[in-house]
Amino acid sequence: MNNPFFDVRMKGFRAKKSVHDLIQAIDGEIKPLKTTEALELKNLARRISAGDVFSEINVPGFDRSAMDGYALIAENTNGATSSNPIPLKILDSAYPNQPSAKEITPGFTIRVMTGAPIPKGADAVLPFELASENHDVCLVHASVPPAKNIGYTGEDIKIGSLVLCAEKFIRPQDIGVLASIGTGMATVFKKPMVDLLITGNELLPPGSKPSGHQIVDSNSLMISALIERDGGTSRIHSPIKDSKEAIRNKILDSDADIILISGGSSVGQEDHTPSIINEIGELIIHGVSLRPAGPTGFGLVRGKPVFLLPGNPVSSLCSYDLFAGRAVRLLAHLNPAIPYAQKQLQLSKKILSQQGRVDYVRIQIQNEFAIPVANSGASILSSTTKADGFLLVDESHAEIAEGSIVNAYAY
Amino acid sequence: MNNPFFDVRMKGFRAKKSVHDLIQAIDGEIKPLKTTEALELKNLARRISAGDVFSEINVPGFDRSAMDGYALIAENTNGATSSNPIPLKILDSAYPNQPSAKEITPGFTIRVMTGAPIPKGADAVLPFELASENHDVCLVHASVPPAKNIGYTGEDIKIGSLVLCAEKFIRPQDIGVLASIGTGMATVFKKPMVDLLITGNELLPPGSKPSGHQIVDSNSLMISALIERDGGTSRIHSPIKDSKEAIRNKILDSDADIILISGGSSVGQEDHTPSIINEIGELIIHGVSLRPAGPTGFGLVRGKPVFLLPGNPVSSLCSYDLFAGRAVRLLAHLNPAIPYAQKQLQLSKKILSQQGRVDYVRIQIQNEFAIPVANSGASILSSTTKADGFLLVDESHAEIAEGSIVNAYAY
Numbered sequence: 001m002n003n004p005f006f007d008v009r010m011k012g013f014r015a016k017k018s019v020h021d022l023i024q025a026i027d028g029e030i031k032p033l034k035t036t037e038a039l040e041l042k043n044l045a046r047r048i049s050a051g052d053v054f055s056e057i058n059v060p061g062f063d064r065s066a067m068d069g070y071a072l073i074a075e076n077t078n079g080a081t082s083s084n085p086i087p088l089k090i091l092d093s094a095y096p097n098q099p100s101a102k103e104i105t106p107g108f109t110i111r112v113m114t115g116a117p118i119p120k121g122a123d124a125v126l127p128f129e130l131a132s133e134n135h136d137v138c139l140v141h142a143s144v145p146p147a148k149n150i151g152y153t154g155e156d157i158k159i160g161s162l163v164l165c166a167e168k169f170i171r172p173q174d175i176g177v178l179a180s181i182g183t184g185m186a187t188v189f190k191k192p193m194v195d196l197l198i199t200g201n202e203l204l205p206p207g208s209k210p211s212g213h214q215i216v217d218s219n220s221l222m223i224s225a226l227i228e229r230d231g232g233t234s235r236i237h238s239p240i241k242d243s244k245e246a247i248r249n250k251i252l253d254s255d256a257d258i259i260l261i262s263g264g265s266s267v268g269q270e271d272h273t274p275s276i277i278n279e280i281g282e283l284i285i286h287g288v289s290l291r292p293a294g295p296t297g298f299g300l301v302r303g304k305p306v307f308l309l310p311g312n313p314v315s316s317l318c319s320y321d322l323f324a325g326r327a328v329r330l331l332a333h334l335n336p337a338i339p340y341a342q343k344q345l346q347l348s349k350k351i352l353s354q355q356g357r358v359d360y361v362r363i364q365i366q367n368e369f370a371i372p373v374a375n376s377g378a379s380i381l382s383s384t385t386k387a388d389g390f391l392l393v394d395e396s397h398a399e400i401a402e403g404s405i406v407n408a409y410a411y
Numbered sequence: 412m413n414n415p416f417f418d419v420r421m422k423g424f425r426a427k428k429s430v431h432d433l434i435q436a437i438d439g440e441i442k443p444l445k446t447t448e449a450l451e452l453k454n455l456a457r458r459i460s461a462g463d464v465f466s467e468i469n470v471p472g473f474d475r476s477a478m479d480g481y482a483l484i485a486e487n488t489n490g491a492t493s494s495n496p497i498p499l500k501i502l503d504s505a506y507p508n509q510p511s512a513k514e515i516t517p518g519f520t521i522r523v524m525t526g527a528p529i530p531k532g533a534d535a536v537l538p539f540e541l542a543s544e545n546h547d548v549c550l551v552h553a554s555v556p557p558a559k560n561i562g563y564t565g566e567d568i569k570i571g572s573l574v575l576c577a578e579k580f581i582r583p584q585d586i587g588v589l590a591s592i593g594t595g596m597a598t599v600f601k602k603p604m605v606d607l608l609i610t611g612n613e614l615l616p617p618g619s620k621p622s623g624h625q626i627v628d629s630n631s632l633m634i635s636a637l638i639e640r641d642g643g644t645s646r647i648h649s650p651i652k653d654s655k656e657a658i659r660n661k662i663l664d665s666d667a668d669i670i671l672i673s674g675g676s677s678v679g680q681e682d683h684t685p686s687i688i689n690e691i692g693e694l695i696i697h698g699v700s701l702r703p704a705g706p707t708g709f710g711l712v713r714g715k716p717v718f719l720l721p722g723n724p725v726s727s728l729c730s731y732d733l734f735a736g737r738a739v740r741l742l743a744h745l746n747p748a749i750p751y752a753q754k755q756l757q758l759s760k761k762i763l764s765q766q767g768r769v770d771y772v773r774i775q776i777q778n779e780f781a782i783p784v785a786n787s788g789a790s791i792l793s794s795t796t797k798a799d800g801f802l803l804v805d806e807s808h809a810e811i812a813e814g815s816i817v818n819a820y821a822y
Contacts, residue, residue, distance in 0.1 A: 010479070010522075012540030041617055045636040059793075062624055066790060068421070068679035095653075095681060096613030097624045111421075113679035114722070115613055117624050128678050129423030156791045163793065171822055172640070173795040176633035176724055180626070180792060184618035202507030202526055206452055207595035213473055213508045213528050215591070222587035225456040229583070242506075267539050268479035268524035270506060311525070313587055341752070379477060380567045381591060382470075382574065384584040411582055 005278035005286070008267045013287035016294060018395065019358045022285050022323055025298060029284070030305055030330040033257060035190045041178055044170045046231075047188040048333040053164040055181040058154035065094075065112040067149040070131055070138050071122035072109040074146040085132070085139035094119055109138050118150055125149035157181060167333060191233045192331035195256035196223055198238030199247060199263040199273070200311060205238055218381055219262045219316045223309070223324075226317075230325050230339065231332030232258075242270040248280060251301055257331055259304060260324050263311030266295035273308050277301060289357040289395065292378035293319035313381035318360045318390075340389065340409035345370040351400045353393040362387035363408060370408050387411065416689035416697070419678045424698035427705060429806065430769045433696050433734055436709060440695070441716055441741040444668060446601045452589055455581045457642075458599040459744040464575040466592040469565035476505075476523040478560040481542060481549050482533035483520040485557040496543070496550035505530055520549050529561055536560035568592060578744060602644045603742035606667035607634055609649030610658060610674040610684070611722060616649055629792055630673045630727045634720070634735075637728075641736050641750065642743030643669075653681040659691060662712055668742055670715060671735050674722030677706035684719050688712060700768040700806065703789035704730035724792035729771045729801075751800065751820035756781040762811045764804040773798035774819060781819050798822065 006014050036050040065071065072088055080086040088109040094100040096115035104110060104121035112118065112125055123146045130142040157163060163177050164170070164186070178186055203217040210216050220236045227234040235256065240246050242264060251259060264273040265286075274297055277283045281301030286308070288296045292315035297308030307324040309316045321338055329336045345363075348371040353359040362373040365388040373383045389410040393400055400406065417425050447461040476482065483499055491497040499520040503511040507526035515521060515532035523529065523536055534557045541553040568574060574588050575581070575597070589597055614628040621627050631647045638645040646667065651657050653675060662670060675684040676697075685708055688694045692712030697719070699707045703726035708719030718735040720727045732749055740747045756774075759782040764770040773784040776799040784794045800821040804811055811817065 010539045010544065012538065041632050042635070045639065057621065060626065061621060066788060068677055093680065096611060098612065099624055113681055114677060115626065127423070128421045133421065151788065151790050156793050163796065172633040172636035173728055173792060175636055176629035177792050177796045179617040179632055180629040182620040182627055200507060201509065206590035209593040210468065210472060213510055215471065215526065216593055218587035218591040221452050221590055222583045225583035225586055228456065266479055266525060269504065269522070270524055317584055377477060377562065379562050381584060381588050382567050385574065385588045
């Protein structure tokens with residue numbers, strides 16, 4: 001790839017790439033992380049398994065009763081009805097982990113609770129509901145076929161069978177199955193570590209009260225929560241002054257899997273980040289035909305992906321969800337697509353866009369209608385908190401007519 | 412309500428209630444928790460706000476530039492084109508938190524970076540892209556109207572405006588907005604604390620290797636992960652022996668908001684839990700027309716909701732998702748509905764059910780088809796790990812024909 005770097009400061013972007021180009025570049029450069037870690041079962045939820053797990057045991061490890069009832073010889077129940085019950089002599093009771101030592105022969109039965117080992121000689125279990133008991137005699141009210149209500153050895157899981165395959169998103173029941181085969185740990189892919197650098201002389205850390213011309217950083221905690229949602233772990237470095245050296249050193253010092261830099265990505269005099277990436281690595285794309293979030297950039301420094309997120313909070317959210325978040329999700333072995341539920345809605349009023357540019361339009365959702373949020377500049381973060389979601393107007397449209405059916409993403 | 416307790420042990424359920432009856436009982440008895448806690452912003456994601464938050468400041472607190480460019484008097488740009496540029500003398504540069512002390516008068520301009528305070532005298536900002544610079548002269552290539560590219564005081568958030576309302580699920584951008592108004596903490600509803608009691612003489616704790624007639628408890632970690640998903644916090648007490656006194660004391664000692672008891676809910680001799688609840692509280696429903704998970708129970712002990720979950724792992728999952736989880740979600744101020752994405756799918760083969768009973772059928776999902784999982788007894792937990800989801804066959808159907816369109820829940 002020829003060097004696309006062009007110092008945009010105080011000049012503007014020469015030519016912006018399309019949203020599609022940037023997504024292609026991300027998908028081409030980012031591979032899922034290979035590093036793994038072993039975790040206790042209780043910490044596995046929502047992680048991605050890093051290897052196949054086979055069972056070393058049968059579950060259950062013995063034939064057991066699937067019902068509370070009477071273990072018996074199925075043939076002994078032939079013809080039994082409630083008006084013509086068949087009596088069987090009760091020898092004993094068996095409970096889970098408390099088998100009966102007795103053996104069943106024709107005319108005899110043993111009470112068995114759900115999960116109890118099946119006594120020797122029995123080939124079926126009759127549920128309590130289909131019998132009555134009188135002293136030590138069970139009156140059988142219905143017939144059962146052989147094998148009825150017996151859970152045979154390995155019926156849930158057989159020795160050697162695959163219980164969890166690699167690259168699988170671990171659900172609560174997967175953890176249950178791992179416990180049932182006597183496993184205590186499982187190997188999962190490590191979460192991508194994300195260094196999140198927030199730049200800007202005017203910024204105060206979250207939790208501060210702004211005064212004068214100061215602004216409180218709203219991007220770090222917002223992006224950090226999104227990184228967590230996308231299976232990553234974030235370290236916030238904020239706020240960093242707009243100094244070329246300070247930003248360069250933070251990038252070079254990072255041992256994270258990916259770096260996101262918020263602010264300093266546009267065409268202002270203090271927007272050093274694009275030229276830093278160009279000097280110490282490769283700036284693959286800078287400038288995207290997308291409103292807001294046009295000043296998004298993507299590059300590699302020593303093989304590590306680096307994203308430039310615009311400092312404006314709405315642009316930052318948009319750029320994260322479409323691009324940097326895609327990289328985090330890819331590193332984390334998750335589906336890279338935009339992770340919001342999609343809905344088909346009817347557009348309440350016309351949207352103006354521009355051919356050749358994608359527009360990220362915040363909307364409210366009411367009764368199957370998408371209502372564009374009025375005040376929607378890149379700096380109006382409250383437009384995203386008033387919104388229930390957004391839609392993307394693609395490059396081929398200069399407008400979308402009122403009443404059109406649109407594909408909306410619900411925040 | 413008349414006492415519905417009936418000792419089902421070794422007799423079976425007299426009459427089961429419908430799924431709908433149990434859901435109605437839950438919705439009637441369970442109210443969202445009122446207790447709150449104040450949390451730092453970084454811990455707010457996915458919590459529910461417990462009060463309205465109003466801004467005490469304007470954001471921004473001053474008029475600022477929305478672009479990198481030149482602050483000027485809009486009128487001075489009238490008629491400017493690239494072939495006929497208008498020169499303006501550059502007085503100074505302004506940066507975020509570094510305003511210019513100079514004032515703009517006709518024929519003059521000041522460079523402004525995005526976020527910089529607007530210099531006195533200016534009423535618009537011309538982006539860098541629409542000008543060129545030669546020594547200290549800016550050549551204006553296009554006209555801009557008054558107010559263009561200025562973000563006015565309070566344009567994002569005005570003093571006194573509502574930025575977060577009570578009962579709202581907090582999203583990443585909500586945290587960003589709270590940071591931007593200088594807030595450091597917010598009040599949210601406490602997560603419901605769930606005591607999860609696992610009963611069974613045969614059970615070993617997760618992480619153990621089973622031998623003989625022992626079984627490793629697979630329910631505690633599975634249910635615990637589901638509770639977490641549903642906005643609760645769980646404390647696992649496992650495994651407890653099938654002793655009436657041990658179970659009763661655990662229930663009476665609990666200071667949790669809700670108690671789930673796994674195992675001992677059916678008709679076996681050792682199934683003490685229903686009679687314990689009847690003795691120390693009120694057993695509202697015991698026995699539901701649902702396969703699996705029929706032996707589900709729901710009651711109140713000293714006003715605290717108690718659920719009896721069947722010990723069979725599939726029944727336990729089903730009973731949790733439909734009933735106990737509903738209670739946890741209600742306590743946690745979340746949507747009580749089954750929290751899985753729903754999909755319309757075509758049924759690959761006939762399902763047999765029974766009129767008057769709801770069936771929970773595990774399915775695999777392939778190319779818009781729902782394929783019922785073959786081996787699907789209540790004890791076959793691996794049937795839920797092989798499955799991609801489930802569907803519910805309602806009481807009115809004895810079967811669902813091959814090719815029917817069904818509403819599936821994706822795990």
